[in-house]
Amino acid sequence: MPETRIEAELPSPPEELVQLLDHEGRRVGDPLYxxxxxxxxxxxxxxxxxxxxxxxxxxxxxxxxxxxxxxxxxxxxxxxxxxxxxxxxxxxxxxxxxxxxxxxxxxxxxxxxxxxxxxxxxxxxxxxxxxxxxxxxxxxxxxxxxxxxxxxxxxxxxxxxxxxxxxxxxxxxxxxxxxxxxxxxxxxxxxxxxxxxxxxxxxxxxxxxxxxxxxxxxxxxxxxxxxxxxxxxxxxxxxxxxxxxxxxxxxxxxxxxxxxxxxxxxxxxxxxxxxxxxxxxxxxxxxxxxxxxxxxxxxxxxxxxxxxxxxxxxxxxxxxxxxxxxxxxxTLPNPAPLSVFDHVYAEPHAGLARQRSQQEAYLRSVGELEGGAE
Missing domain, CATH: 3.40.50.970 (Thiamin diphosphate (ThDP)-binding fold, Pyr/PP domains)
Incomplete structure (x- = not known):
């Protein structure tokens, strides 16, 4: 944009709106804007x-x-x-x-x-x-x-x-x-x-x-x-x-x-x-x-x-x-079932690890998780 300079403070806004294109698409001149x-x-x-x-x-x-x-x-x-x-x-x-x-x-x-x-x-x-x-x-x-x-x-x-x-x-x-x-x-x-x-x-x-x-x-x-x-x-x-x-x-x-x-x-x-x-x-x-x-x-x-x-x-x-x-x-891929526990905390967290373990056991018990954890 061109170099411009405005006053340090803006006045309280008028009820009318700043407008440069009216509803019909006509250009409206505004010396300030x-x-x-x-x-x-x-x-x-x-x-x-x-x-x-x-x-x-x-x-x-x-x-x-x-x-x-x-x-x-x-x-x-x-x-x-x-x-x-x-x-x-x-x-x-x-x-x-x-x-x-x-x-x-x-x-x-x-x-x-x-x-x-x-x-x-x-x-x-x-x-x-x-x-x-x-x-x-x-x-x-x-x-x-x-x-x-x-x-x-x-x-x-x-x-x-x-x-x-x-x-x-x-x-x-x-x-x-x-x-x-x-x-x-x-x-x-x-x-x-x-x-x-x-x-x-x-x-x-x-x-x-x-x-x-x-x-x-x-x-x-x-x-x-x-x-x-x-x-x-x-x-x-x-x-x-x-x-x-x-x-x-x-x-x-x-x-x-x-x-x-x-x-x-x-x-x-x-x-x-x-x-x-x-x-x-x-x-x-x-x-x-x-x-x-x-x-x-x-x-x-x-x-x-x-x-x-x-x-x-x-x-x-x-x-x-x-x-x-x-x-x-x-075509968005479905996330790995246990990825919901990723990136919750920046450091290892015992409570989260316990919840993850419990969820993994549940998913295995209902056949929704096989082989590795992911």
Whole structure:
């Protein structure tokens, strides 16, 4: 990105959202945020568009795999692609990500191998990937706990004298959890180089955001001494700019920033949820008109950048990725029966060894383990 400089502190967020592409795909000028995306050429925007299309295709494929009994569960991200891709593509390679369970688009952008996205959901592994290979922790199921991990890592980076930043993702519902609020207290107190990225998708499972937040969520952060930004989470360009701005503060040692990306969860909370029981169809229809992919496509079409040939190439890439994703899922090897006891403790542990021995004896008694222990 180009060299830029922002003020030491960000003002309290206005109720209106930072937006660079409106719902129809028209470019909206913003003197503050335009410099942060001045390097995004037409070709670069096509790459972002391809990211959006590919991660939606992965998400649809994963949902189908779950419905076909190949995955135990899947947390869809349908509708939230721009919030995840825009923020992920703003990160430096050495920045570290701490996510919840829905940030599969972020994982894709960080280079996580396709089958690793579903290992946990297929039940073939306790963890999907090596965090240090892609600088992204494996998904956190406990709501909000990852914010504490992000702050701890960020404080460690500051003590180490490096300018690495962390980013932590969570939903609107998590902002009511103690962990998130405690993380913000620590981040503000120690000037941690961390970006709190809240994807306000309007629902905490079946509870609407208005039940717990009478004012914009971004207004909470200044109370902790953390500046905040409120951005259109369905605008990939605005999300990229806002995240770059927040990361700039973190990298130069100015501390944490809170981003509220206002978006909408178009599907269920997870594949075990039935949103038709609580979502007003008219509300969903209203948000469907703000689709993050459609607006980028409209902009690129109007600019003459997205030709039919380019669009066909993007669609073909998405199909190829989806096919590789499905094949990778279906060919994941089952783990050895006793591997569940591996890597529980760093050092030998007598209690764990006893449990392993008992489980091995049981498996042998029912004929599920023959020959060696594995």
């Amino acid at each position: 335009d410099p942060y995306v001045s390097d995004v050429s037409g070709e670069a925007l096509v790459r972002l568009y391809e990211d959006l299309v590919v991660v939606r295709r992965i998400d649809v494929e994963a949902t189908a795999l779950q419905r076909q009994g190949q995955l135990g569960l899947w947390p869809p991200l349908l509708g939230q692609e721009a919030a995840q891709v825009g923020s992920a593509r703003a990160l430096r390679a050495d920045d570290f990500v701490f996510s919840s369970y829905r940030e599969n688009a972020v994982a894709y952008c960080r280079g996580v191998e396709l089958p690793q996205l579903v290992e946990v959901w297929r039940g073939t592994a306790q963890s999907g990937w090596n965090p240090f290979a892609v600088n992204m922790a494996t998904p956190q199921i406990v709501i909000g706990a990852q914010t504490l991990h992000a702050v701890g890592y960020a404080v460690g980076c500051r003590h180490d004298g490096v300018d690495t930043a962390t980013i932590t993702y969570f939903g609107d519902g998590a902002t009511t959890q103690g962990d998130v609020n405690e993380a913000m207290v620590f981040a503000a107190s120690f000037g941690a180089p961390v970006v709190f990225f809240c994807q306000n998708n309007q629902w905490a499972i079946s509870e609407p955001v208005g039940l717990q937040a009478k004012r914009p969520i971004a207004e909470r952060a200044p109370g902790f001494g953390i500046p905040s930004i409120r951005v259109d989470g369905n605008d990939v360009l605005a999300v990229l700019a806002a995240t770059r701005r927040a990361l700039e503060r973190a990298h130069r040692g100015d501390g944490p920033t809170f981003i509220e990306a206002v978006t909408y969860r178009m599907g269920p909370h997870t594949t075990s949820d039935d949103p038709s029981r609580y979502v007003d169809p008219l509300q969903r229809e209203e948000w469907a008109a703000k689709d993050p992919i459609a607006r980028v496509e409209a902009h690129l079409r109007e600019s003459g950048i997205l030709t039919d040939a380019v669009a066909a190439s993007v669609a073909a890439t998405a199909d190829e990725v989806a096919a590789a994703f499905r094949a990778g899922c279906l």
